[in-house]
Amino acid sequence: MVSARARLVGAATAAALWAAAETGSAEPYRLRADVFAQAPDPSAFVMLQAAAHERGLLLVDAEAMVWTGAAVDPQGDPEAQGEAILASVRIRDPERGLGLRFGRLIYAAGAVRPLRLDGAVASVSTPIGMKADVFAGIPVQPRFQGRSFDWLAGARLSQEIGGVATIGASYWQERDEGRLARSELGLEASATPHKHFAISSTGAVDLDRLGLVQARFSAMLHDGMNRLELFGARRTPSLLLPATSLFAALGSYDAGEIGLTGFYRVAPRLDLGATATVDLASDRPGATQTARAELRLDDEGRGALGAEARRVSMPGHSWTGARAWLRLPLAYGLGAVTEAEVAIPDDPGDRGPAWPWVLAGLRYLPVELLEIAAAVEVSSTPAYSSSVGGLLRVSGTWSSR
Amino acid sequence: MSRRRWLLPVALVATTACAAILGIKPEASQERAFEHHEHAVAGVHCLNCHDGIRKTGETGELNIPSKAACVKCHEKPHDQRECGDCHGLPFARGGAMRAREVLRFDHAKHRTETKTDCVRCHADAGSGAAILRPKMAECLSCHGHDDEFMAKDCQACHVDLQTEGTVPEDHFVHSPTFGSDHASVAAHADSMCATCHSERTCAACHAGDMMPAAPERLAFDTPGMGGLHAAGFLARHADESANAGGLCTSCHAPESCSSCHEREQRLSKQAAAATPPSINPHPAGWIGPPGAPNLHGPAVWRDPAGCEACHGGAGEQLCVSCHAVGAAGGNPHAPGSRPRGDLAARPCVACHLGGR
Numbered sequence: 001m002v003s004a005r006a007r008l009v010g011a012a013t014a015a016a017l018w019a020a021a022e023t024g025s026a027e028p029y030r031l032r033a034d035v036f037a038q039a040p041d042p043s044a045f046v047m048l049q050a051a052a053h054e055r056g057l058l059l060v061d062a063e064a065m066v067w068t069g070a071a072v073d074p075q076g077d078p079e080a081q082g083e084a085i086l087a088s089v090r091i092r093d094p095e096r097g098l099g100l101r102f103g104r105l106i107y108a109a110g111a112v113r114p115l116r117l118d119g120a121v122a123s124v125s126t127p128i129g130m131k132a133d134v135f136a137g138i139p140v141q142p143r144f145q146g147r148s149f150d151w152l153a154g155a156r157l158s159q160e161i162g163g164v165a166t167i168g169a170s171y172w173q174e175r176d177e178g179r180l181a182r183s184e185l186g187l188e189a190s191a192t193p194h195k196h197f198a199i200s201s202t203g204a205v206d207l208d209r210l211g212l213v214q215a216r217f218s219a220m221l222h223d224g225m226n227r228l229e230l231f232g233a234r235r236t237p238s239l240l241l242p243a244t245s246l247f248a249a250l251g252s253y254d255a256g257e258i259g260l261t262g263f264y265r266v267a268p269r270l271d272l273g274a275t276a277t278v279d280l281a282s283d284r285p286g287a288t289q290t291a292r293a294e295l296r297l298d299d300e301g302r303g304a305l306g307a308e309a310r311r312v313s314m315p316g317h318s319w320t321g322a323r324a325w326l327r328l329p330l331a332y333g334l335g336a337v338t339e340a341e342v343a344i345p346d347d348p349g350d351r352g353p354a355w356p357w358v359l360a361g362l363r364y365l366p367v368e369l370l371e372i373a374a375a376v377e378v379s380s381t382p383a384y385s386s387s388v389g390g391l392l393r394v395s396g397t398w399s400s401r
Numbered sequence: 402m403s404r405r406r407w408l409l410p411v412a413l414v415a416t417t418a419c420a421a422i423l424g425i426k427p428e429a430s431q432e433r434a435f436e437h438h439e440h441a442v443a444g445v446h447c448l449n450c451h452d453g454i455r456k457t458g459e460t461g462e463l464n465i466p467s468k469a470a471c472v473k474c475h476e477k478p479h480d481q482r483e484c485g486d487c488h489g490l491p492f493a494r495g496g497a498m499r500a501r502e503v504l505r506f507d508h509a510k511h512r513t514e515t516k517t518d519c520v521r522c523h524a525d526a527g528s529g530a531a532i533l534r535p536k537m538a539e540c541l542s543c544h545g546h547d548d549e550f551m552a553k554d555c556q557a558c559h560v561d562l563q564t565e566g567t568v569p570e571d572h573f574v575h576s577p578t579f580g581s582d583h584a585s586v587a588a589h590a591d592s593m594c595a596t597c598h599s600e601r602t603c604a605a606c607h608a609g610d611m612m613p614a615a616p617e618r619l620a621f622d623t624p625g626m627g628g629l630h631a632a633g634f635l636a637r638h639a640d641e642s643a644n645a646g647g648l649c650t651s652c653h654a655p656e657s658c659s660s661c662h663e664r665e666q667r668l669s670k671q672a673a674a675a676t677p678p679s680i681n682p683h684p685a686g687w688i689g690p691p692g693a694p695n696l697h698g699p700a701v702w703r704d705p706a707g708c709e710a711c712h713g714g715a716g717e718q719l720c721v722s723c724h725a726v727g728a729a730g731g732n733p734h735a736p737g738s739r740p741r742g743d744l745a746a747r748p749c750v751a752c753h754l755g756g757r
Binding site: 030034036038043045047049051053055059063065067069081083085086088092094105106108109110111114116140158166168179188190198200201202208209210214216217218220227229231233235236237238240241243244245246247248249250251252253255261263266267268269270271273275279283286288290292294295296299300304306308312314316317319321323325326327335337338339341342343345349355356357359361363373375377379380381382391393399 | 422423424425426492549554556561564576577578582584585586587588589590599600601603604607608611612613614618619621622623624625627631632633635636637639640643644645646647648650652684685699701702703704705706708709712713717720721733734735737738739740741742746747748749751752
C-alpha cells in the first residue's frame, strides 16, 4: 500500500521534474540519467537528475534527484527499490532578499548538521549582512519509512561583520513520537582576514542532555593552487544519537582529531598532498598519516598516474595501506582506468593477512554528453577470500542550451 | 674523462624529459597564442577581422575569423592549411565557445558603450596572452553588480554556474581531501558553496543510505578519488568506523549497516568458497560472562551509533537482557558519563524497571 507520504513525495518529484521541463526557453534545463548495474551482489538502477532555472520577477530553481531499480533482498529475492532523494523548488526575490525552498531537501548551514527533511526553509537577507533561516519539516528516513509523529524545526541567524567575518547561532529540535529526541544550540564564527587565509569554527550543544555534540575548527592558508590547513574536531557520539535511543543513554567516550593537511602543486602536472592527524579518542590515542602524489599525463588532466600511502595507528584497528591508479586516454573516445589498493592490518586475526582490491575498466565517449564505463573488480575482504565483480554505468546528459 | 663527457648530455636529456613529464615548458613554447599584439601594433583594428561582433548578441556566431578572412590581407599564405591550425591555441578557441554557452553577454551592446575600444575589456590583447576573455574583475570595473552580489544572483551573467564549473581565482583549493574536510568551511559559506554546487552535490554524500551507491562507487571510472569510501573501503570499513566514533552518522541512518550485513550473511551461505566461515562482524572475546574480556563494552562507548545500527529499536532488548538493573551484566554506562533523563521514561526505563 502506498502511504500518503509516499504519494506526497511522488507528487513533489513530479512537480520538480515538470518545472524542470516547463521553464522558459531562455533558461537552461538539464537532465542527467545514469544507468548503473553491478554484480555479483546484483543490483541495477536508473538515476535521474533534473535542474531548471527561471528568471522573472522572481528567481526560481527546481531540482530533483530520483532513482529506481532492483536489487536482491536479504532473503535472496529480487526487490524493487527506489528513492526520491531530492525534489525541491527554490523561489527567491532578490530585491527584497527573501527566499523560500520547499519539498524534499537537505538543509546544511551553520552549526546545524546536514538535515534531510520533507518541509520548507524560509530565508531573509538584509542589506546590513544579517541573514535568517527558519526551517521545519518531517525528517526523511530511507525507503519512505517516515515515523508518523516525527518532526523537526529550527532557525539560524547569522551576521556578517565588515565583509571579513561572520558570526551566527542556530537552534533546532527533533521530536520522536512526540518526545524530544534532539535539542541543539549551535554557534559559529568565521573570518577571512586575508583573501588567502580563512578561519572557521562551529560548535553544537545538546540543551536537553547538556553536552557538546560536536565542534570543529579550521585555519586555512590557500592561494588558489596550494593549501595548508590546520583542522580539528570533537564529537560526543552518544549525543549524535536521538535521546530516545538506548545507546544514547549509555554515554560514550569523546572522539575527535586534530591534524594538518597540505596540498601543493609542485609542477604544472604534479600535485603532492599529505595529511597527518592525531586522534583524540579519550581511551586510546591514535594517529593517521597519508601521503599522496598525482602526475597528470597531459595538460588537461585527462590522463593521470597517482599513488597514495596511508598508515593508521589505533589500538586494535591499525593498518597500513597503499593505493595506485592510472587514467589513460586512448583513441576514438576510449580510455582505460585501473586502480589497485592493498590494506594490511596489524592484527589480522581470522580476517586474512591482507585485503587487496583491484579495478580495471574502460570508459567510452561515443558522442558528447554520452558516456559508457565498465569495469571488473577483484578483491579479498575480511569476509571473502576472493570476490570478482562487474560494474557498468551508462550516463547521458541533455541540456536545453 | 669519457664519463664526464657523457654526463652533460645525459643530464640535459634527463632534465628535459623530467620537465616535459611535469609539464614545465619554457615561456616561448608555452603559448602559440594568436598574434593579436602584432596585429594591433600593425594598426589592424579588431573589427577588421572580427567584423560580425558589431551585431552579435547573446547567442549566434562566435566571430572567430576563418582562413577567408585572413587571406584578405595575407594574400599569399605560406601554407595551405587552415590558419587557425597553427595560429592560436585550440583551447583558447574552446574557451571562447564555452563562454558563449555559459555567459550572458552581448558584444553589440558593449561595443556602443565602449566606443569600439575592445582593449578596454580585452586588456590582455596587448600582452600576447593566449586567452583574451576578460577576467571577472574587468567586468566589475564598470559594472558594480552590488544588487546582484547582495541577492547572490550570479545568474544575471552566468547562465548556470553549477554546470559551468569555473573556479574563482582565490577559491578554496578543493584538494582530494576536501570532501572530508569541508564541513567547517561549508558551515559559514553555504551561499558561496551554493554558487557552484547544487543541492545534488550535498545529497551525493549526505543522503547516505538513501543513495543506491556511494559516490566513489558510482564514479568508479574516475580512479584516485579522495573520498571517504574510495577504492577497497568495503574491506576497511570496520576499522575505519572504529577509528571515528560517531562520524558515520553524519550521512548514514542506522539501517545502513544491517541492510548490508543481512545480505552478506545470505551471500556467504551461498558462496561455499567463502572464508572465514563466519561473517559475524564481532571478533572473539566480544561477549562473555562477567570477567571475560567483553570487548563490546568499550566498543559501544566509542561508537554507540555503530551498535545501534544493528541492535537499535527492538534489538535493544539484547542489551537489556544482561544489563537491566540487578542483572549479571552490571552497569553499562560509559566511565565518567552522567546520563540525564527520566528513569521512568524511554529509553532509561528499559533497564531501570519501574523507574529505579
